[in-house]
Amino acid sequence: MYKSNAEEFLDWFSKIEKFIKDSGEFSSLDSFAYKLSNSRNKNLNRFKIELLSLAELRNAIVHNPRIEGELIADRIKKLLKRLNTFILSWLIPKKYSQDFNLMF
Known part of the structure; x- marks a missing residue:
């Protein structure tokens, strides 16, 4: 297993x-x-x-509860990508994100 x-x-x-x-x-x-x-x-x-x-x-x-059936530690890659999305959306103004084609 x-x-x-x-x-x-x-x-x-x-x-x-x-x-x-x-x-x-x-x-x-x-x-x-x-x-x-x-x-x-x-x-x-x-x-x-x-x-x-x-x-x-x-x-x-x-x-901690499971997220989508997974233990929190097994989701590290997904969580890091999500954190990156949060940080980019907070740090980069919308105007620039549109200029550089960044997706949040």
Whole structure:
């Protein structure tokens, strides 16, 4: 079965969470950030900042609704194109956009 990039990311992130949970140092009620900040595991400490950023991405993927059936992270190319359209429409006056045949 095909997995999207976002689904694959979530699978890998779940494995990281399980690794931390299985280390036995923390309560299941402790947050991911708390576990990372207080872990004695050298590998976790070495990648703490990056893992915290990835945790934010995980939360954004999981807690946002799907758009047209897709997870938000799988729509990055489409979203970037849409943002570009928004920015161009705000920054370039209509007069110039018509002169240069720009479509918004």
